[in-house]
Amino acid sequence: MNEDLKKTLLNPIFKGNPITVLVLGICSSLAVTVQLKGACVMALSVIIVTGLSSFVVSLLRNSIPNRVRIIVQLVVVAMMVILVDQVLKAYAYSIDKQLSVYIGLIITNCIVMGRIEAFALGNKPIPSLLDGLANGAGYGMILIIVAFFRELLGSGTLFGLRVLPASYVPNNLVILPPMALIILGCIVWVQRSIQKDLQEK
């Protein structure tokens, strides 16, 4: 694999993480991180949607009329999201029920449109596909970290299995959305103390 592709693939995971560095997709990371299982399916769905929509838009990039490009992108993204939702409804019904409205809201996830605008419109299909997948993965990774702490402290379970002793009193604050922001803040803090160049003077 050549250097450029490697960079495309690895950069969004840590150095240019869409949530902690680009600050995209915060809203859905608050909503679907109460349980790990939901967070994993959401992460997978976003990876598929960002990857495939970047790929398709990149294929069309030279033919898209500039004035309506956002609309064309939205059509592509919406189509992917509906496909993911339909497949989940058919093959993972209970998880689809759990994620309910949030699958539909992937359409409004800024990461998808953000990567299409910033990358897919100016690059070839394969790098665009990788960029989409990697950004989805970077998003998913944060989602899973946040969900890990929220499920552990909020319900005393991981993937629905009890790990903390029954005497542990679940912290209800962790279940509520504000706590996701606080955990997210801590992750950003950790990342910026490792990556000094992100610190603002």
Place this chain on the structure above:
Amino acid sequence: MNTNNNVYTIVYTTIIVVVAAAILAIAAMALKPKQDANIKAETISQMLTAAGFASKEDLAKQGNDQVLAMYSANIKNAFLIDAEGNKTGELETEGSIELQDNLKQENKNIASGNPSLPVYVFEKDGAEVNVIPCYGAGLWGPIWGYIAFNADCTEILGAYFDHESETPGLGAKIKDEAWFREQFKGKKVNFSKPDDAFNIVKGGAPAGDDSAVDAITGATMTCNGLDAALDTWFKAYIPFLQKKAGSAAGDACCEDGCCEEGCDQEHNHEHNHQEG
């Protein structure tokens, strides 16, 4: 090629939209049978949970075929009733299982006075369990559920509620919190007050009230919606429930005069309504 030309733009967007629509239509058609089977198994597992055969989580793990098999093994019969509580039709319970699951439509039919309401009669430990649905509006979308009664329909044995888009952690607790549905066990439908036969009380149900349960903190709108849904559907089912209660207990209800009283109250209420 000039991609900013008007004709090109219009033709291009038209083609994109038509292609996207075609792909979605094909996917929807191809996945429909599988999705319908999931929805059916989900509905049945909600009934089985309400009737106390298994927990919802266990049923979800078992898969659709097991759920359908469990339904066929335990159902005695299923039928439709009209507004007077008379049986109007049977539902297939084996092989191609039939459900009356278009509750939205029935909710409208109740309002118009011409419903076709389902009753699912299970047999559990030698006794009949009658399961009926309810449906109404929550805060963000529809909410529905199944309520299981004992053989003479005087006591609630269990309930299960579900929703489409209530707020996770708040309204969604009607489904997620076991304590909420546990409360319904042993409660009664108040036959003497058909317009307000069951209550979900904010701030806690009064002690000793057999027809009320506690509401959920932070989910007032969802609980009000569920309360209204229960009132509407219980009212529609009361003729049937009363018949069951009457035939099982040898008109024990009417001996103490509550039936007549109930009728009077209903008339009074209608009268007041007309005046108002």
